[in-house]
Amino acid sequence: MTQQNLSRRTLAKGAAWSVPLAAASASVPALAASQPRDPKQLTKEEVQSGNCARIAEAMTFDGLRNYGHTFGGYADANMNIAVTIQAQGWPYAQPMSVKTYNGQGWNRHVPAPWITLPRAGGKTFKGRASLASRGRWGIRQGVPVSPNLQWKDSAHADSLDWHDATLTLPLEFSWSDDGGEHACVLDFKCELLDGWQAGLGLVRGRMWNPRITVHGE
Known part of the structure; x- marks a missing residue:
């Protein structure tokens, strides 16, 4: 075997071993970089910039x-809910204020809540929430929201099918830190699993599929 042939074989063998090693070493950083970020982990910069999304x-x-929901025949329908919302990964126990639309002279800048009845031809009622303001709650520990919702022009709504009704409750979250004052209007949404029960004066409205979105999305 000539020195020339030996050199070629040696080079070819070295190339055969080096390609997978190079590919493997190149793939490690790419794989690490492709790992999805935990969507529940907020950074301090995101909080201080007021990144609503x-x-x-x-x-x-x-x-x-x-x-409970109550209907008074000629009166508008009422709905009482209790929700505790928290942000996982909030960098610190930041006090937060929560407001809802009231419609009686204060908090009118927050959009009104509404509910849509898909089994009643998409009938929609808008209303107001009795919760005026809840303040100084740490978002890490959870913000309790317990409004009484009153649906305008919903008298005799007990004759409608409330199954799978979609509730949208806009909430204004506001807080301050060394990044300034921040406010986000977010929509709490859910569906009601059960509907009106005639004669009992109540709607068994078990909530499911709860979610929070930026208002209007």
Whole structure:
């Protein structure tokens, strides 16, 4: 075997071993870089910039309860709910204020809540929430929201099918830190699993599929 042939074989063998090693070593950083970021982990910069989309994405529900709807025949329908919302990964126990639309002279800048009845031809009622303001709650520990919702022009709504009704409750979250004053209007949404029960004066409205989105999305 000539020195020339030996050199070629040696080079070819070395190339055969080096290609997979190079490919493997090159793939490690790419694989690491492709790991998805935990959507529940907020950075201090995102909080201080008032990044509403990221804050909505990071919010979860620590509690969820519907404790009754009432219809008074000629009166408008009422709904009572209790929701506890918190942001996982909030960098610190930041006090937060929560407001809803009231419609009686204060908090009118927050959009009104509404509910849509898909089994009643998409009938929609708008209303107001009795919760005026809840302040100084740490978002890490959870923000309790317990409004009484009153649906305008919903008298005799007990004759409609409330199954799978979609509730949208706009909430204004506001907080301050060394990045300034921040406010986000986020929509709490859910569906009602049960409908009107004639003769009982109540709607068993178990809530499911709760979520938080930026208002209007």
